[in-house]
Amino acid sequence: MLLNFRSLFNAGHANRIRKHLVQCLCSRHGQPTESPIQLKGHDLLTLQNYKAEEIEYLLWAASDLKERIKHKKEHLPLLQGKSLAMIFEKRSTRTRISTETGFALLGGHPCFLTLQDIHLGINESIMDTARVLSTMTDAILARVYKQGDLEMLAQEATIPVINGLSDFDHPIQILADYLTLQEHYGSLKGLTLSWIGDGNNVLNSIMLSAAKFGMDLHIATPKGFEPDPMVIQIAEDYSRKYCTKLFLTTNPLEAANGANVLITDTWISMGQEEEKQKRLKAFQGYQITMETCKVAAPDWTFLHCLPRKPEEVDDEVFYSPQSLVFQEAENRKWTITAVMASLLTDYSPQLQKPTF
Incomplete structure (x- = not known):
């Protein structure tokens, strides 16, 4: 050091x-x-x-x-x-x-x-x-x-x-996510993660760590809500170093295509309440539904760090057997x-x- x-x-x-x-x-x-x-x-x-x-x-x-x-x-x-x-x-x-x-x-x-x-x-x-x-x-x-x-x-x-x-x-949220996926799939290596939502702090944490486990990462964000350019650069460097795939798009279905894990988060974080109407308009079409899941891998699962709002993911996906959100929440403790x-x-x- x-x-x-x-x-x-x-x-x-x-x-x-x-x-x-x-x-x-x-x-x-x-x-x-x-x-x-x-x-x-x-x-x-x-x-x-x-x-x-x-x-x-x-x-x-x-x-x-x-x-x-x-x-x-x-x-x-x-x-x-x-x-x-x-x-x-x-x-x-x-x-x-x-x-x-x-x-x-x-x-x-x-x-x-x-x-x-x-x-x-x-x-x-x-x-x-x-x-x-x-x-x-x-x-x-x-x-x-x-x-x-x-x-x-x-x-x-x-x-x-x-x-x-x-x-x-x-970072402590992403550790819980990775533990949950390791428990479910038996290994992290080779998984494809699909993030559909805001280019926020939780996504930053994934981008700064997923490639280290050999996981590919697909990201869909609306225009104007992309991840930090510095984080994108670091993630691209990691992708080359660890031979993984990093894919960014504005199309949620493109990001979900073939993904093992579908992930989203709140579109309106604490401190962004004044932007609510603007953000809800920008994120139209980004709700994760069973239509989204149809293009994912057959063994798809769903993660959300909570609290969840229905516009981000519908009940059918959120409460489905493929949803790992409550196991994910418990793993925050461990x-x-x-x-x-x-x-x-x-x-x-x-x-x-x-x-x-």
Whole structure:
């Protein structure tokens, strides 16, 4: 790991340097553990920063914890005595419940913090908040509007920072999606994902990681709602590197053609309410229906990160046997639990590693 020490010193980020040195030593030399992957002390801001084998490790740990805790009823106090600061600028069902219950299952204490509870960026700078929380808690999960605020938290904190959602990325959602698909299909390699909807943060997360598993990606977005050009460039580079196919179109049926997995999300995210009528007009024809599914692969499935609105997908598809949305929602719990265990402990999965 190469560090730009000049920029770090110029910014006066002594805490951040110490944090990076710990990460560097762990990644180069590791620590005594059965697993070859060592993520303890790392941040999770985007899956772009994670190698394929590191993402595989998180999914393996999630499968392992799900089996041991849910099915075998094991008690695993891995986070006994540890606390988690949960900063929520945006409301949530799945992120909050999965994180709180997952951290508590491992014996830790989650602290839920909204903007009404703390001074983040209002009466106290993000920098000062990060430094204070670093002295009182063991990790931070932040669900924020701006990716830049998340990066500032990570820059100033001396403890792991997890992206619970930002305007740019939603990595913990995509981990749950991949775990769900691995459970259903037995492997991720060779699957074709079809995204039909907005070029948003969830799509960014898929584009920054799908090729690492050998998955092709078809994307249909209306004109004016395409993915970020920078993300497209990165995804194209990944597609060449991992020999996968990346296809972008404005035609939903073209994107769905031959796809194993049909995926969509809300067309109107929090903070975009004023654009509702404009967006509903732009997305006409993008609702996923059984007509869409007819051109997909025979083994098609459907994913949606929720909450869902009927204009995005009709009831026939959403509540069909091919819909994996509730399994996907549950897996938010097991993947975030695995992330927290991996970033805060030397946890090594006991189950045999699944095929990815």
